[in-house]
Amino acid sequence: MAAIEKRPVKIVETVLRDAHQSLIATRMPTEKMLPIVDKMDQIGYYAVECWGGATFDACLRFLKEDPWDRLRKLREGFKNTKLQMLFRGQNILGYNHYADDVVEYFVQKSIANGIDIIRIFDCLNDVRNLRTAVNASKKEGGHVQIAFSYTLGDAYTLEYWAELAKRVEDMGADSICIKDMAGLLLPYTAEELVRTLKSHTTLPIDVHTHYTSGMASMTLMKAVEAGADIIDTACTPFSLGTSQPSSEVMVKAFEGTPYDTGLDVEKMIDVVNYFMPYRQECLDNGLLSTKVLGVNVNTLKYQVPGGMLSNLVSQLHQAGKDDKFQDVLEEIPRVRDDFGQPPLVTPSSQIVGTQAVMNVLTGERYKMIPKESHKLAKGEFGQTVRPMNEEIRTKILAGEEPITCRPADLIAPQLPQYEQDVAKWKRQDEDTLSYALFPNVAKEFFEYRDTQDTGIDPSKYKDGAYPV
Numbered sequence: 097m098a099a100i101e102k103r104p105v106k107i108v109e110t111v112l113r114d115a116h117q118s119l120i121a122t123r124m125p126t127e128k129m130l131p132i133v134d135k136m137d138q139i140g141y142y143a144v145e146c147w148g149g150a151t152f153d154a155c156l157r158f159l160k161e162d163p164w165d166r167l168r169k170l171r172e173g174f175k176n177t178k179l180q181m182l183f184r185g186q187n188i189l190g191y192n193h194y195a196d197d198v199v200e201y202f203v204q205k206s207i208a209n210g211i212d213i214i215r216i217f218d219c220l221n222d223v224r225n226l227r228t229a230v231n232a233s234k235k236e237g238g239h240v241q242i243a244f245s246y247t248l249g250d251a252y253t254l255e256y257w258a259e260l261a262k263r264v265e266d267m268g269a270d271s272i273c274i275k276d277m278a279g280l281l282l283p284y285t286a287e288e289l290v291r292t293l294k295s296h297t298t299l300p301i302d303v304h305t306h307y308t309s310g311m312a313s314m315t316l317m318k319a320v321e322a323g324a325d326i327i328d329t330a331c332t333p334f335s336l337g338t339s340q341p342s343s344e345v346m347v348k349a350f351e352g353t354p355y356d357t358g359l360d361v362e363k364m365i366d367v368v369n370y371f372m373p374y375r376q377e378c379l380d381n382g383l384l385s386t387k388v389l390g391v392n393v394n395t396l397k398y399q400v401p402g403g404m405l406s407n408l409v410s411q412l413h414q415a416g417k418d419d420k421f422q423d424v425l426e427e428i429p430r431v432r433d434d435f436g437q438p439p440l441v442t443p444s445s446q447i448v449g450t451q452a453v454m455n456v457l458t459g460e461r462y463k464m465i466p467k468e469s470h471k472l473a474k475g476e477f478g479q480t481v482r483p484m485n486e487e488i489r490t491k492i493l494a495g496e497e498p499i500t501c502r503p504a505d506l507i508a509p510q511l512p513q514y515e516q517d518v519a520k521w522k523r524q525d526e527d528t529l530s531y532a533l534f535p536n537v538a539k540e541f542f543e544y545r546d547t548q549d550t551g552i553d554p555s556k557y558k559d560g561a562y563p564v
Contacts, residue, residue, distance in 0.1 A: 104358055106142035108144070109143075111334050115340060116334055117151065119384055123383055125159050126166045139363050144174060147179065147211060148182035156538055156540075162541075162545070167209045178213055179210055179212050186229070186503065193476065194532065196509075199232060211238065214233045214240060216233070216243065218245070241273050242267070243304070248280055249437040249481075264299075274319075276306065278306065279305055280395070283314040286318050300325040300326060302324070303328070305340065306340060313345065320350070327346065329341050407449060428440075435488075436483060437482045450466050470493070473498070475503065511532075518542075
């Protein structure tokens with residue numbers, strides 16, 4: 097039997113972003129990260145994912161931290177390792193589309209403050225919503241990784257994914273990520289998908305999945321054997337469940353094979369030992385629930401990501417309708433079909449989930465229409481892979497005409513107004529962007545910040561700029 101050519105797989109460590117977002121609702125504070133950064137920096141990860149996604153909102157809203165300050169501190173500590181973030185296309189890190197000037201400015205500041213790799217995705221896989229962020233990232237010298245929001249449905253054929261790969265390569269992507277946010281990607285399907293992509297693009301392929309359905313480690317192994325170049329994994333204390341497979345386990349699994357990562361497991365164990373007490377702390381205080389640590393094969397049936405699942409439980413509990421959980425789970429696929437089979441990822445997952453809850457609680461489908469459902473039906477988030485159920489869309493829009501252009505084409509520049517609104521709180525250029533994404537939350541944070549003894553001499557600030 098011919099020897100297999102050596103092809104070391106690269107590791108993206110997610111413990112500082114998606115792992116704790118998936119398991120403890122993004123509540124890991126910066127102070128828990130910084131003491132271990134030096135040791136993490138010596139391991140040799142391809143990249144550490146540490147910013148973007150829900151971290152921005154959680155920093156401001158729950159942790160009373162400046163997310164930009166977190167990024168700068170991490171950049172200072174990681175001297176040898178690339179830093180990666182997750183970016184929601186025209187949504188940036190928020191839940192609605194922003195004007196191009198805001199997207200461009202956010203990308204500029206993200207890279208200026210330390211980001212090397214920007215993973216950009218759109219919840220509908222509408223490439224028109226990626227263009228501005230991609231162009232801005234290229235202009236700033238960042239690595240552009242375009243992520244496909246992986247999902248199931250008759251529209252999502254191998255031909256669909258292959259065509260998408262060609263389009264994003266033409267757009268200027270430096271790599272592609274298969275972003276399997278709900279753990280739907282089965283091992284042999286992953287093998288087939290990676291082989292297909294490899295035959296249609298020359299770009300490196302990164303595979304990101306979650307352990308929710310119990311498939312993830314097997315999926316990553318088959319993906320690597322099929323040609324995947326990079327895999328996303330999480331330090332063991334914050335792995336499995338709704339998070340990613342264990343970094344140390346996957347490194348050990350490939351040891352001595354053609355896919356050997358070359359990483360030193362003993363060095364990685366130091367990181368494990370550091371995070372283990374914090375894991376226990378989170379278990380003890382209830383921040384980490386055992387409910388998200390197991391495997392739920394129903395994920396493959398309902399296609400509900402872990403974060404969406406916990407949100408549904410919360411919505412029903414607040415309404416005193418915990419007994420309607422199964423009804424909502426069964427309604428979700430029907431709503432998704434009505435809405436044109438969108439992948440269930442932020443913000444489309446929240447839109448479909450909330451509409452399903454409304455349909456069940458009111459006892460009449462589409463009697464109550466949240467504003468986000470109206471926006472999706474109108475086309476304000478972009479184009480779905482399948483046309484929306486016309487009868488449902490007509491009911492939701494009530495005579496309004498849907499839009500067919502790129503949604504951001506209809507949004508006038510927004511930065512000047514945001515600059516004006518934030519002026520009285522502004523200490524750094526980046527405050528404008530915090531305010532743009534989450535005005536009320538940012539305002540509360542700025543007011544909180546003003547009450548703290550920061551130890552910073554206000555005279556060092558000039559014209560709202562951050563001191564060099």
